[in-house]
Amino acid sequence: MSDFRADGYAAIDWVARYLEGVGDLPVLAQVEPGELSAKLPLSAPEEAEPFAHVLRDLDDLIVPALTNWQHPRFFAYFAITAAEPGILAELLAAALNQNAILWRASPASTELELRTVDWVRQLLGLPDGWHGHIEDTASTSTLAALIAARHITGRNVVVCSEHAHSSVEKAARMLGMELRKVAADDEMRMRADGLDLGDAAAVVATVGTTSFASVDPVRELAARAHEAGAWVHVDAAYAGSSWICEEERWSQDGVELADSLVVNPHKWLMIPMDCSLLWTSRPEELRTAFSLTPEYLRTADDAFALSEYGPALGRRFRSLKLWAVLRCYGRTGLQRILREHVRLANVFAEWVEADPEWELCAPQRFSLVVFRRNASDEENERILEQVNRSGEMFLSHTKLDGRYVMRLAIGNARTTEHDVRRAWDALNKEAGR
Ligand SMILES: Cc1ncc(COP(=O)(O)O)c(C=O)c1O
Numbered sequence: 001m002s003d004f005r006a007d008g009y010a011a012i013d014w015v016a017r018y019l020e021g022v023g024d025l026p027v028l029a030q031v032e033p034g035e036l037s038a039k040l041p042l043s044a045p046e047e048a049e050p051f052a053h054v055l056r057d058l059d060d061l062i063v064p065a066l067t068n069w070q071h072p073r074f075f076a077y078f079a080i081t082a083a084e085p086g087i088l089a090e091l092l093a094a095a096l097n098q099n100a101i102l103w104r105a106s107p108a109s110t111e112l113e114l115r116t117v118d119w120v121r122q123l124l125g126l127p128d129g130w131h132g133h134i135e136d137t138a139s140t141s142t143l144a145a146l147i148a149a150r151h152i153t154g155r156n157v158v159v160c161s162e163h164a165h166s167s168v169e170k171a172a173r174m175l176g177m178e179l180r181k182v183a184a185d186d187e188m189r190m191r192a193d194g195l196d197l198g199d200a201a202a203v204v205a206t207v208g209t210t211s212f213a214s215v216d217p218v219r220e221l222a223a224r225a226h227e228a229g230a231w232v233h234v235d236a237a238y239a240g241s242s243w244i245c246e247e248e249r250w251s252q253d254g255v256e257l258a259d260s261l262v263v264n265p266h267k268w269l270m271i272p273m274d275c276s277l278l279w280t281s282r283p284e285e286l287r288t289a290f291s292l293t294p295e296y297l298r299t300a301d302d303a304f305a306l307s308e309y310g311p312a313l314g315r316r317f318r319s320l321k322l323w324a325v326l327r328c329y330g331r332t333g334l335q336r337i338l339r340e341h342v343r344l345a346n347v348f349a350e351w352v353e354a355d356p357e358w359e360l361c362a363p364q365r366f367s368l369v370v371f372r373r374n375a376s377d378e379e380n381e382r383i384l385e386q387v388n389r390s391g392e393m394f395l396s397h398t399k400l401d402g403r404y405v406m407r408l409a410i411g412n413a414r415t416t417e418h419d420v421r422r423a424w425d426a427l428n429k430e431a432g433r
Pocket residue numbers: 077078136137138139140165167206208209210235236237238264276
């Protein structure tokens with residue numbers, strides 16, 4: 001067995017070097033499909049190898065096949081950051097290897113999870129008394145919310161906006177529920193008028209849609225849904241983190257009426273993948289939908305089992321990274337980063353607006369800019385594909401009324417105005433070609 005301490009120091013050195021130099025790597029992986037597979041042995045080694053071989057192959061094989069999500073010019077999808085205290089906490093969580101299937105299996109993990117999720121509730125200005133726990137992703141959180149909705153209402157229809165994330169449709173499909181997509185208005189907000197909710201199990205409202213960061217009228221939707229006896233689930237997977245800044249809480253209007261809410265700190269609160277928070281104002285009903293305790297898990301100490309609030313029994317120690325990042329940044333540290341991201345998005349949006357060759361395609365919200373070149377769809381696609389291929393930066397796209405549009409999402413703590421300027425220059429250079 002190799003020397004754990006020496007290997008550990010080497011691994012930390014490796015991580016420090018990676019983070020220091022990530023901005024010099026290509027953002028988008030510069031490999032062809034199958035290129036890494038061709039270099040990997042077809043089966044596991046027969047005999048033990050030193051850990052140093054793993055680090056060596058990390059450099060030689062794995063890094064070239066990485067799309068670097070920690071890169072300051074990663075602007076695609078929703079850009080994210082794994083902050084250093086969270087990275088170290090993941091190491092500690094692996095070392096402790098807790099599996100909080102019930103309270104006695106890990107009192108520490110169970111109670112720290114409840115407390116840290118409640119810290120986030122307070123930081124985001126959410127109502128007192130909500131129960132929150134951690135799931136892996138928003139997809140799972142939304143699936144759990146819809147399971148509860150169906151269980152409680154006995155109905156089978158899910159209603160959401162045409163711009164809701166595909167995880168809503170996927171959850172409905174997995175559950176065999178019918179999905180009803182509602183048209184959005186000119187600002188990409190779900191229309192609340194004329195909704196037929198008579199048979200709805202759940203209405204899913206989104207705060208910060210994936211394509212445009214638009215905000216559904218949660219208050220009105222919640223009022224109508226509750227009148228019809230439906231469960232209200234709010235998907236604020238991306239934008240919910242922004243509520244740590246009071247000036248972004250305009251988008252929280254009506255969220256206090258939700259039956260469940262998902263926010264992903266792994267999207268915009270500097271927590272390493274994965275960490276999705278699911279709160280409910282109806283914890284007993286959520287629990288009823290999931291609670292199933294086999295004999296071998298029955299205990300005399302009748303304490304909290306977070307596995308009774310979601311699909312998974314095994315639960316890893318995710319709260320450790322939440323705890324570490326919240327403590328090492330504090331409210332003000334996180335606010336500073338998010339405010340800078342919003343500022344940078346506004347700066348970029350101003351450049352777009354001021355240039356007649358470009359067009360801002362959606363109202364400016366949070367840290368996302370949706371825009372396009374005044375040219376054909378093919379030309380927009382060509383420009384984006386070329387700048388992405390260059391490795392200089394990585395943006396993603398979507399479609400708006402059938403037209404190809406680009407999305408620049410700012411969410412990496414290393415991103416500076418210089419990076420945003422480089423992205424703008426690269427796009428213009430490619431467009432002028
Ligand atoms: C609004 C919204 N909801 C849900 C999701 C799905 O998140 P996850 O990957 O955590 O399942 C996304 C992903 O970007 C999103 O933007």
